[in-house]
Amino acid sequence: MKAEILEHSNLMQAAEFIAEMNALPECHIGYLGTSQNDIFQSLEEMNHDPESAAFIVREGNALAGYLGIDSDLNKGTAELWGPFVQKNEFMRLLWEKALHYFEGNLHTYYLFADTYNHTAAGFASKNGFRLQSAQTYMELKEHSCNGLRKVSLLPFHRHGEFIHLHDTVFPHTYYSGKEIIEKINADHKVYTSDDADGLNGYLYAEYNREEKEGSIEFIGVDPCKRKKGIGKSLLEMAVHDLFVNSGAKSIKLCVGTTNEKALSIYKKAGFKVERSLNFYKLDIRE
Known part of the structure; x- marks a missing residue:
């Protein structure tokens, strides 16, 4: 054999x-x-x-x-x-x-x-x-989105800021900031948050039209701007856009099992734990 x-x-x-x-x-x-x-x-x-x-x-x-x-x-x-x-x-x-x-x-x-x-x-x-x-693998299968919500996507003039922030927050990961930029299209989006100092946070998500499934790949917040609800706001924006504008039936994500703060945010947003992986x-x- x-x-x-x-x-x-x-x-x-x-x-x-x-x-x-x-x-x-x-x-x-x-x-x-x-x-x-x-x-x-x-x-x-x-x-x-x-x-x-x-x-x-x-x-x-x-x-x-x-x-x-x-x-x-x-x-x-x-x-x-x-x-x-x-x-x-x-x-x-x-x-x-x-x-x-x-x-x-x-x-x-x-x-x-x-x-x-x-x-x-x-x-x-x-x-x-x-x-x-x-x-920890989590999934959001049902969501009630009411009203209109502003969706802020990464503009061209902030590409450099994004690459720097992503590569700082996730220095050794499966997509570099440059690789994410190259992936951006109608189904691969970088949602952003900014203030007077510039880009302070982002969320990168992908959408599978065939399966009607969204996946949240990265949420990054400037280390100096954390504990201000930026990550929560970005999550709400992406969830709304994926369900309402893209037509997703479910959204999935993976988060470190020991990251209790992130797990709490996702659970409050309605995500359910599906499985644990090594x-x-x-x-x-x-």
């Missing part, structure tokens, strides 16, 4: 396999959704990405293991979409195949798994991943 590259013709079978497993806390990986349609779209995007690859293990005609490597070769980093396996021994086959495939091109791997996913935790421990943080990192240069 061996691991092989996932071909386009097998994407639907893989989506079915992953959807069934990712719905279970003991198998859940945070980088993928739980609906088969959402997962299929993600797999299709990966299949068309020349930098990334996915690997499978079969037992007869049935899929028995899957591992996707969502790579950024420029940074030398990748997210692990999996492993999803019927038997633990398949993890080694998939991981060795992936490491060999990307040898010399990637040095850092990230894994984001439900706290109940002991299979992923065991895989992480065995292969040298280090636990970086615990995250974030792991492997740097093969260390």
Whole structure:
């Protein structure tokens, strides 16, 4: 038995396999959704990405293991979409195949798994991943928005201020300030707050039109301007815009499990805790 590259013709079978497993806390990986349609779209995007690859293990005609490597070769980093396996021994086959495939091109791997996913935790421990943080996944599914609300979006002349603030508040994260600027469009927005001194806070959110789902990726407030309700105001603005103007049916976010203040703000805004996840990192240069 061996691991092989996932071909386009097998994407639907893989989506079915992953959807069934990712719905279970003991198998859940945070980088993928739980609906088969959402997962299929993600797999299709990966299949068309020349930098990334996915690997499978079969037992007869049935899929028995899957591992996707969502790579950024420029940074030398990748997210692990999996492993999803019927038997633990398949993890080694998939991981060795992936490491060999990307040898010399990637040095850092990230894994984001439900706290109940002991299979992923065991895989992480065995292969040298280090636990970086615990995250709480929250979702807002129903919201009553009344009246009009001013939506303040990042203007061009504040791009420099935004990049500086984001890179100061989040110095080592998955999107730099420059990368967020490059993503801005009708579905990727930076909401802002300012005063006489300039930009004092922002919120970056993305909207998936197909799934009618919003996601809040970052909320950053100038360290000198905190405890003034800026984050709360930005959250209310983004939630209103996503539900009323974009037509979102739900909004999701992740927050550090130990960040009690942020958790309190989100809960007061109506967000409900859906699951808890652990974030792991492997740097093969260390």
